[in-house]
Amino acid sequence: SYGLTQPPSVSVAPGETARITCGGYKIGDRRVHWYQQKAGQAPIVVVYDDADRPSEIPERFSGSNSGSTATLTITRVDAGDEADYFCQVWDGSQDHVVFGGGTKLTIL
Amino acid sequence: QVQLVESGGGVVKPGGSLRLSCAASGFTFTDFYMGWIRRAPGKGLEWISYIGPNSHFTNVADSVKGRFTISRDNAKRSLYLQMTNLRGEDTALYYCARSKAGVGPHPNWFDPWGQGTQVTVSS
Numbered sequence: 001s002y003g004l005t006q007p008p009s010v011s012v013a014p015g016e017t018a019r020i021t022c023g024g025y026k027i028g029d030r031r032v033h034w035y036q037q038k039a040g041q042a043p044i045v046v047v048y049d050d051a052d053r054p055s056e057i058p059e060r061f062s063g064s065n066s067g068s069t070a071t072l073t074i075t076r077v078d079a080g081d082e083a084d085y086f087c088q089v090w091d092g093s094q095d096h097v098v099f100g101g102g103t104k105l106t107i108l
Numbered sequence: 109q110v111q112l113v114e115s116g117g118g119v120v121k122p123g124g125s126l127r128l129s130c131a132a133s134g135f136t137f138t139d140f141y142m143g144w145i146r147r148a149p150g151k152g153l154e155w156i157s158y159i160g161p162n163s164h165f166t167n168v169a170d171s172v173k174g175r176f177t178i179s180r181d182n183a184k185r186s187l188y189l190q191m192t193n194l195r196g197e198d199t200a201l202y203y204c205a206r207s208k209a210g211v212g213p214h215p216n217w218f219d220p221w222g223q224g225t226q227v228t229v230s231s
Contacts, residue, residue: 044220048219088153088155090216096167097145
């Protein structure tokens with residue numbers, strides 16, 4: 001089955017840029033979606049189809065996808081960005097939705 | 109506004125059954141795929157099942173195959189998850205979520221999600 005690999009944790013200082021990766025075999029050939037889940041809240045999508053952003057999501061959030069790695073980039077991070085982030089793709093060979101293991105973003 | 113409200117969770121003994129429900133409002137229910145996703149304590153998100161707009165396309169994760177069944181009632185704008193032979197590892201917060209179709213007959217990204225209903229399997 002198709003697997004997605006995310007670093008368990010990423011830490012950045014306020015005002016810096018956070019980059020969260022999602023690795024998978026030829027993931028660049030798939031559409032990647034990213035979710036943010038804050039403590040006690042339901043997940044929300046922050047980037048879909050690799051790089052598109054819902055209108056309510058700040059421009060500080062962006063996505064890219066090529067080769068074997070997709071990346072969620074958050075610029076000028078602040079305490080409000082502290083959350084778990086998950087990538088997700090569709091695995092057509094198994095007819096399954098696949099989530100990455102998640103990355104805990106900590107703002108120092 | 110678009111709203112998804114789950115219900116039906118609770119505490120159940122191993123081997124027991126539960127039926128989760130998700131009431132949808134604020135959008136044309138029959139235009140969307142629907143899915144169930146769970147998050148167990150200390151773990152990440154795990155996709156459980158999806159169902160197409162007219163129930164023609166469905167699938168479940170290998171971890172629950174043969175035990176969980178997804179269904180929907182478009183007239184009632186409701187999504188369901190019948191869970192049988194529950195195990196301790198099924199303990200989790202269960203979310204329902206909406207999805208537009210992808211390039212083919214399958215879900216794409218999930219938006220929005222409900223607030224979840226807690227399922228605890230314990231003797």
